[in-house]
Amino acid sequence: MSAVLTGAARQRVDWAGLGWAFVFFWYFSGVTQLLIQLTGTAGFSGFRQALLASALWLVPLLLWPARSRQLAAVIGAVLWLCSLGSFGYFLIYGQEFSQSVIFIMFESNLNESREYLIQYFSWWMLLAFFAYGLGGWWLWRQVRPVYLSRPGAVFAAALALFVSLGYPALRQFSKHDSWQAGFDNFTQRIETATPWQLAVGYKNYREQLANMQVLLAENASIAPLSNLQDAHAGQPATLVLVIGESTNRQRMSLYGYPRDTTPELDALRDQLQVFDNVVTPRPYTIEALQQVLTFADQEHPERYLxxxxxxxxxxxAGYKTYWITNQQTMTKRNTMLTTFSKQADEQVYLNNNREQNARQYDGDVLEPFAQVLADPAPRKFVVVHLLGTHMSYQYRYPPEFARFNDRTGVPANVTDDQLPTYNSYDNAVLYNDHVVASLIKRLAGQEPNGFLLYLADHGEAVFDAPKVDVLGRNEAAPTSPMYTVPFILWNSPQWRTQQPRDFTTALSRPYSSSHFIHTWADLAGLRFDMYEPHKSLVSDAFRPLPLLIGNPEQPKSLIDFSLIKPKIDVTELAQREREQPAVEL
Known part of the structure; x- marks a missing residue:
């Protein structure tokens, strides 16, 4: 008899009603995530996380079914209002809302914020918001009470709570040693869902802003360089530093790669100084640039502070400084980059995606670069930070640059499974070539007195020799593609006339970009007490130094890149790769 009653009770569960309620709550997170999926802007993880997190709002409807319509109306109205920002932001910019947007809004003055909001606002946005709200209203009309026995309702509510918050929390706290690390990763998991997008975004913004302000205060307290002398003092000049990302020079035809991955730079070859023996000290962006952009190096890593x-x-030296970046603006990892950018007089932030693995093209830097070049300031120093060939490679280039799609020119060791990734990396290099060459051409079109220097922060292993199964970067298991970076100089005719130099003997010098600031000062004609000419790649006083790679916080792990093969036993290296696979950071 009890079995019959149980079966009848199960038949009375209004699964359709439960489904409509879930779809209603999912709608306010799911529409934007669905658009992101349909446009290929980012991966699937955000969609999945928003789907699970939306189950939370079923809890009050399950516990108080008689008030389902009223509860759904109140919760839905709040979710709709909270979701308008992310929905509208995607429609305007084609990016996923993140704390970076909050950073730009809050750190701009009132006029700049107003311009930011109205720059792309059009009448059709009102129609889009109305249609979006109308869809939510229609779904609300489908919501109806779902009655369960009291124990059944409590169980179902607990299950919804566990699926939406409990499981992600338990999983993250169990994976990390510290409570803070677990909590940070848990909030990252629920951030794609409304209203957590605003709450978590604001929390992260405040934390990262506080960290950045500490770093900026420390930087402001640093004494200026002593006895600074400028060989070009008083002269108009435009000097440009282009920082690439994850680009291994061994995959550039400019450096001898058999595939034609850098046709535009190849065409400019007679105008370029191509240095072919430069390596990065670290295979990660933040750690590398802390040395590249300061006097820190592998033996003194703390000097960046x-x-x-x-x-x-x-x-x-009297230059007006600019920072144009297509890197993420404000994340826990990128706070140091934003700190560097805030040291400039003006900043342009282009990438406000929540994830680095999202579709974001470096061609976006070209217009703000042109605007900076048009600035009447007589002396300009411009940093352009690209997203380059960062994972995921298929997001780094528009469809018309997907030229490598077969095995032509591909090493035989690349498997069929690896081929799409191998090809997409080469396509990313191809588009990166277009962007860097376009920057050079735009600068050249201004007939400036100055130069442009391009280097990448680090390389990337994409099924390259000597370890053909490795993808990514891993300091504990180094391979040469992770460290070999392009280093290319373009000098304007006027600059060459004023500062004639023969770089022939310098092009193949072994050099670590950890000493880059000395090379930059040398090229710019700057001298000061901390300048060390033997650390300048282009100085007559250059002296080869060990190309130290590894984690400087573990000095015994440092090795000379030039000795990487004989120093590391192949069997040991393979074992270390199995224990700690290559990672993307």
Whole structure:
């Protein structure tokens, strides 16, 4: 008899009603995530996380079914209002809302914020918001009470709570040693869902802003360089530093790669100085640039906090400074990059996506670069930070640059499974070539007195020799593609006339970009007490130094890149790769 009653009770569960309620709550997170999926803007993880998190709002409807319509109306109205920002932001910018947007809004003055909001606003946005709200209203009309036995309702509510918040929390707290790390990763998991997008975004913004303000205060307290002398003092000049991302020079035809991945730079070859023996000290962006942009190096890694940066140097020399970036603006990892950018007089932030693995093209830097070049300031120093060939590679280039799609020119060791990734990396290199060449051409079109220097922060292993199964970067299991970076100089005719130099003997010098600030100062004609000519790649006083790679916080792990093969036993390296696979950071 009890079995019959149980079966009848199960038949009375209004599954359709439960489904409509869930779809109603999912709608306010799901529409934007669905648009992101349909446009290929980012991966599937955000969609999945928003789907699970939406189950939370079923809890009050399950516990108080008689008030389902009223509860759904109140919760839905709040969710709709909270979701308008992310929905509208995607429609305007084609990006996923994040704390970076909050950073730009809050750190701009009132006029700049107003311009930011109205720049792309059109009448059709009102229609889009109305249609979006109408869809929510229609779904609300489908919501109806779902009656369960009291124990059944409590169980179902607990299940919804566990699926939406409990499981993600338990999973993250169990994976991390510290409570803070677990909590940070848990909030990251629910951030794609409304209203957590605003709450978590604001929380992250406040935390990262506080960290950045500490770093900026420390930078402001650093004494200026002593006895600074400028060989070009008083002369108009435009000096440009282009920082690439994850680009291994061994995959560039400019450096001998058999595939034609850099046709535009190849065409400019007679105007370029192509240095072919430069390596990065670290295979990760933040750690590498802490050395590249300051006087820190592998033996003194802490100096990025206590010595002037290249931004400080150029401002002291009388240049107006600019930072144009297509990297993420404000994340826990990127706070140091934003700190460098805030040292500049003006900043342009283009990438406000929540995830680095989202579709974001570096061609967006070209227009703001042109605007900076048109600035009447006589002396300009411009940093352009690209997203380059960062994972996921298929997001780094528009469809018309997907030229490599077969095995032509591909090493035989690349498997069929690896081929799409191998090809997409080469396509990313191809588009990166277009962007860098376009920057050079735009600068050249201004007939400036100055130069442009391009280098990448680090390389990337994409099924390359000597370890053909490795994808990504791993400091504990280094391979040469992770460290070999392009280093290319373009000098304007006027600059060459004023500062004639023969770089022939310098092009193949072994050099670590950890000493880059000395090379930059040398090229810019700047001298000061901390300048060390033997650390300048282009100085007559250049002296080869060990190309140290590894984690400087573990000095015994540092090795000379030039000795990487004989120093590391192949069997040991393979074992280390199995224990700690290559990671993307």
């Amino acid at each position: 206590t010595t002037p940066s290249v931004l400080n140097l150029m401002k002291q």
